[in-house]
Amino acid sequence: MMLGFKINNHRRHDFQDLILEHMNALYNFAWRLTGNKEQAEDLVQEAALRGFKHFGKYESGTNFKAWMMTILRNIFINQYRKTTREPNKVSYEVIEDFVSLPDPRSAEEEIFGEHVQGALDQLPEELRTVVNLFYVEGLSYKEIAGVMQCPIGTVMSRLHMARQTLKARLAGFAEKGELL
């Protein structure tokens, strides 16, 4: 029993170390999902508690961040989605012409950055999540498929669709003359 007590404490410390290491990534993911600071905070806390409860199921050496993100997204889908703002749906028409995008070092980079964030926020949750996990969190297709519980092919098609939609949105921004 004493041994069990020690193991419990070790487990908690191991989990705390891991969760703190990935706290920024988890919070960012929650914030992207909910679009709301308070809900993101609640979501991270709930995911952390659930993660600790099931920590025994986590396979040491595998990607802890991806494992926690799977838990966090499941909670979001089951509990938060209904009450969270769903961004305006966009049409997925694929644009053929690529419009030149601004030099990231230009003076307008801050304004442009806001437009990139805004364009991402307008995507449906599945596309927003795949972009965030790939470009911000650096997860592989396989890891994203694990988080989203879908085949790798679906990850690829969602990523493709998200990229094309973002291109179209940002190209529209460039055409309005707000850039360059």
Place this chain on the structure above:
Amino acid sequence: MNEHDFRQNLQAYIDNEMPAGKRAEMDAFIATNPLYRLEVDRELDFSRLLRTYLIRQDAPYAVRESVIDRLGGGTNSLKTFLTGLNAWFRPVAVGFLVVAFMTSVLLSRSNAFPVFSESVNRHLECLKGVYAMEIRSANPQEVARWFGGKLDFSVQLPLFKNSEVELIGARLCHLKDRKAAFLTYEYHGRRISVFMIDSQDLKFPAARKIGDSAGATYVKSDRGYQSILCLNKKAGDIARVYVSDIAEEDLLAMLR
């Protein structure tokens, strides 16, 4: 490989998600036509653009703190431990725990609060970028207002004799287990961290004392950084710790 294969595999190629053999095949195909190269470059530019502009929102300090609190409090290990013991053994175990608790309290009381090493640790973490400021402002009033209600004491920002010392921002932090205000300043590109804690009941480690009519100032050097602990009677139990790599005499000369 043909154009259809090229288009079908383009995204995996751009995203580095292609096996080495297939990648070499793509490379060879792209080299056959400059238009393919152009298309690849455009896609790479777009990926770079997304990575540049999609900014990560870091977790506020309060979330980290709350998660740790809830994990610590929620597991109820002690209760689980006691419940599992046989009834006859329970009083012995409880007695043992009481003695262990008393011993740990007595030991912790005899230990000095590691104010210097903890301050230098936080200062270094800030320099390494581990600790981002929760408020960035050069306005002392605004920063003081930001601390309102976050600590059990009122945060009065320090005054420097040298007007070139610029306030950068602030955040909450812990020095060991004690909650502290953490302010960061810059002087000609050199960073000065200021920590404020409630020093009630704290015993500080030995350090060189410098006479001061208004209170006491203690100086200690640790890992190449100067730490200056100021205990000012007028400020009640609030201790201030200044940490910087600025020379001790220069740093002392700046303080009011």
